[in-house]
Amino acid sequence: MSNSETSPDEGFEREAGQIETGRFAPGRAAMWLLAKLLLRLVQNGRLTIYDPSGEAWHFGPGGEPAVSVRLTDRPLPAQLLANPSLALGEAYMDGTLRIESGSLRDLLSICTSDMDAIEASPGVRLIRWLDAFMARRLHHNPISRSHANVAHHYDISTELYDLFLDADRQYSCAYFPTGNETLDEAQALKKKHIAAKLLLRPGMEVLDIGSGWGGLAMEFAQLHGARVTGLSLSTEQIAAARDRAAQSGLSGRVTFEQRDYREERGQYNRVVxxxxxxxxxxxxxxxxxxxxxxxxxxxxxxxxxxxxTKAPRGGSDPWIRKYIFPGGYLPTLSETIAAAERSGMWVTDVEVLRLHYAETLRHWSERFAAERETARMLYDERFCRMWEFYLAVCEMAFRNGRLMVFQIQLAKRRDAVPLTRDYIAKVEAGESAWDISTGTEFNRGR
Known part of the structure; x- marks a missing residue:
């Protein structure tokens, strides 16, 4: 090891003494404390950090993934301690954190390998406390604020989303039964899985809350004979969905409205x-x-x-909240079901999809990387870095962290769906949902 390289184990005792006697620069103290945290955090691979003074710090047992990063801004170690997620994302966007070997995905894989250590760090604990204290303001979304939040993320160029989404523009977790599906196949299977749980029949009136670019609504109309009303607050999405419905000849069976779900006054057989x-x-x-x-x-x-999230309580990530989804709140399953029960409805089925979104995000990241130059021409380099970080950090939150996707089926009547889950696989295998819903399958379950 050269004179410019420091092993955290070797340097801690010497540098702790310098801090105590006041002979240690504040920026150096922050790097030392960051190194203490990373020594506990990095449990696999090899992470090398070149601090703002050029000194190298090494972490991890070795092997793959192996990543080297350079910090070029002196306040950055302190910022990473105080608010790891926000500081890391902003440093990558601004170029004050440069990846010299390895990839961003590798770096985030290493950094999320021990989420308990991250959550126990003083900076994260303080951020969580402040979030809980300000929860009402951070996560309160009246109709006017919901419009602004949606516009922030969804009213950007549809061309951007076409760079990485599937052909149907499904911007949500795909369904990978085997893990070998392509993105387009997995998104088609997701729609099929949801349709099976809804037991759609021809002529049913369906409300799609948050209908996006309209793919799910149009499939329900085209393949299942339903009449669908799609709701979105995004001007871009509504315009694209209406245009697509017209081109597909489905305008008579699918309508898309730009209004908040709380303003809906219709009556429907199904809501998705x-x-x-x-x-x-x-x-x-x-x-x-x-x-x-x-x-x-x-x-x-x-x-x-x-x-x-499977965390003790829901919340949102500071960087995601600032740059991607303002007003967002990721709930726990328990608080979601409690709210559903307060409405008086029956919870008739729950399914937890754990790694499906990690795989979805991996596909999105790879597609975005292949079209990165086009994205840079649409926006700029900083935007591309933001989007890269968004897709990669979300993948690792699902792969190594506490996030998952749940599907909750609800009904007013306890016998509105069959009494066992067998019907879901039968519908997906090609049996008619209409036949299964006529009563035969219900009687078998009683």
């Missing part, structure tokens, strides 16, 4: 919401499920597909 509940905010849970209860007909069925 995919990837939208994360934007409701904790204070809006009761209003969301009360709306589902109000718009569902007596024999109706609803399906909510959302990102959740």
């Amino acid at each position: 919401s995919v990837g939208m509940f994360e934007h409701v905010g904790r204070s809006g849970f009761d209003a969301f499920f009360a709306t589902l209860q109000r718009v569902l007909r007596p024999d109706g069925v609803a399906l909510v597909h959302a990102i959740g």
Whole structure:
């Protein structure tokens, strides 16, 4: 090891004495404390950090992945200690953290390998406390604020999303039964899986809350004979969905409206919401499920597909909240079901998809990387770095962290769906949902 290289184990005792006697520069003290944290955190691979003074610090047992990064801004070690997620994301965006070997995905894989160590760090604990203290303001989304939050993320160029999404523009967790599916295959299977749980029949009225670019709504109309109303607050998405419905000849069976779900006054046989509940905010849970209860007909069925967390309480990541999804809140399964139960509806089925979104995000990252130059021409280099970080850090949150996706099926009547889950696989295998819903399968379960 050269004179410019420091092993955290070798240097801690000497440098601790310098800190105590006041002979240690504040920036150096922050790097020393960051190294102490990383020594506990890095449990696999090899991470080398060149600090702002050029000294190298080595962490991890060795092997792959192996990553080297250079910090070029003197305040950065202190910022990484105080708010790791926000500082790391911003440093990558601004170029004050440069990856000299390895990849961003490798770096985030190493950094998320021990989430318990991250959560126990003083900076993260303080951020979590402040988030809890300010939860009402951070995650409260009245209609006017919901419009602004949606516009921030979804009213950007549709061309950007076409760079990395599947052909149907499904911007939510795909479904990988074997793990070998292509992205387009997995997104098609996701739609099929949801349709099976909804037991769609021709002529049913369906409400799609958060309908995106309209792919799910149009499939319900085209393949299942349903009449679908899609709701979105995004001007870009509504325009694209209406245009697509017109081109497909489905305008008579699918309508897309730019309005908040709380303003809905219709009555429906089925309600579906995919990837939208994360934007409701904790204070809006009761209003969301009360709306589902109000718009569902007596024999109706609803399906909510959302990102959740197995952490003790829900919340949001500081960097994601600032740059990607303002107002977002990732709920726990327990607080979501409690809110559903308060609405008076039955929870008739729950499924937890754990690594499916990690695989979805991996595909998105690879597609975005292949089209990065086009994205840079649409926006700029800093935007590309932001988007790269977004896709990669979210993948690792699902792969190594506490995030997952859940699907909750709800009904007003306890017998609105069959009494066992066998029907889901049967519908996916090609049996008619209409046949399964006529009563034969219900009687077998009784």
